[in-house]
Amino acid sequence: MTTNNPLESYIVRFRCVLAGMTLAEQEDIVAEIRAHIDERVSVSGMSIEETLARLGSPEDLAREYSRGALVRRAGNGFSPWLILRAAFAWAMTGIHGAGAFVTALFGYALAFAFMLCCLLKMVFPDETGLWIDPDFNFGFRPGDLPQSHEVLGSWFQPIAFGIGLLLFTLTTMLMRTLLHRFKQWRTSAFRDSEAPRVVLRTVPGLARRAAQHAAQRLGAEFPKRPNGIRNASPAEPRTDR
Amino acid sequence: MRGILSDKYSGLNGSNGREDYAERWEAQLRKGCLEMAVLAVLSEGESYGLEIIRALESHSNLVLSEGTVYPILNRLREDGLVDSSWVESTGHPRKYYSLTRKGRERATRMAESWMEFAAGLSALIEPLVPATKGRSGRK
Numbered sequence: 204m205t206t207n208n209p210l211e212s213y214i215v216r217f218r219c220v221l222a223g224m225t226l227a228e229q230e231d232i233v234a235e236i237r238a239h240i241d242e243r244v245s246v247s248g249m250s251i252e253e254t255l256a257r258l259g260s261p262e263d264l265a266r267e268y269s270r271g272a273l274v275r276r277a278g279n280g281f282s283p284w285l286i287l288r289a290a291f292a293w294a295m296t297g298i299h300g301a302g303a304f305v306t307a308l309f310g311y312a313l314a315f316a317f318m319l320c321c322l323l324k325m326v327f328p329d330e331t332g333l334w335i336d337p338d339f340n341f342g343f344r345p346g347d348l349p350q351s352h353e354v355l356g357s358w359f360q361p362i363a364f365g366i367g368l369l370l371f372t373l374t375t376m377l378m379r380t381l382l383h384r385f386k387q388w389r390t391s392a393f394r395d396s397e398a399p400r401v402v403l404r405t406v407p408g409l410a411r412r413a414a415q416h417a418a419q420r421l422g423a424e425f426p427k428r429p430n431g432i433r434n435a436s437p438a439e440p441r442t443d444r
Numbered sequence: 445m446r447g448i449l450s451d452k453y454s455g456l457n458g459s460n461g462r463e464d465y466a467e468r469w470e471a472q473l474r475k476g477c478l479e480m481a482v483l484a485v486l487s488e489g490e491s492y493g494l495e496i497i498r499a500l501e502s503h504s505n506l507v508l509s510e511g512t513v514y515p516i517l518n519r520l521r522e523d524g525l526v527d528s529s530w531v532e533s534t535g536h537p538r539k540y541y542s543l544t545r546k547g548r549e550r551a552t553r554m555a556e557s558w559m560e561f562a563a564g565l566s567a568l569i570e571p572l573v574p575a576t577k578g579r580s581g582r583k
Contacts, residue, residue: 231539232514232518234530234537234539235493235514235539236511236514238493238536238537238538238539239493239494239510239514241536242494242536242538243494245536246536257509257510257511258509258510258511259509259510259511259512263509263511264511264512264514264515267511267512267515268514268515268518271515271518271519271522275522
């Protein structure tokens, strides 16, 4: 019955795309759309096909709801997964979103790399560390140990963990700010022109420096994550002490 | 069934490939104004989705696809500009919206800046429009 009934198939398609909100919110939204269709058909005497056509495609309609909900929830929470999803949805709308998404991805990958170093130190204590003598090396070097002495010793783990945590927090805070801005200029009528400025003002400091460092140190050969681990050093200065 | 429906949608959304730039601009403009228009309708008293759509249709040709009004109402509620409550009347459940104080202030501010904006711009573009008829095609 459901597939033949245009109303039900509309609702099913609508529900499929509706995401990023609680079940109660979804039910409320569906009930409202249903009420609209019911009243159009029974009071205005419009045909069901005409009513549905005037509502617009169920996917477009659901997407309008979801995008806002996702961005709102991600902007108010601390979940990297939600933030990445919201940034990805934003990326679909244009170049600024794509920039924000890449920034988030990069920030989290870097944070993850430092955390991974911290773990690797437990398993390979001799091959993970910080060497500064011939040239600067931070991370995991299986079978390719420099001549010099490893510098940090037992400090390595807390420092790697600290930097990872710091990067994680910075990325999250930055993305929350960006998502809030995004929500604001998406909501207000004629503000689209501000988008580039907002992103340019907020992103570059961190992103540009991080990118430069990464490019410089991209000579590392790490088994699983070739460009994640050793080239991670935008916030390095503090390790020198 | 599906085929018929999606044909209609694409016709309404105007997404058949080579839409001319002016038309897309006009669609953006409508979309941008819709929020202010919805707030304006609600400033005359509480109302529900379909009634808001009817009011918008009678005042303007803002509503291209009726669906767009509902996500906007939802967002306005999340931003605390409107309150909503379900009312069961004559068998038809309706979700009524009313402006909050914040919503009323926002509506007033938007209206003011719109008037200012439109007055300046109208004076500028007036010479472009032939005296006899408006250029914008009504659908």
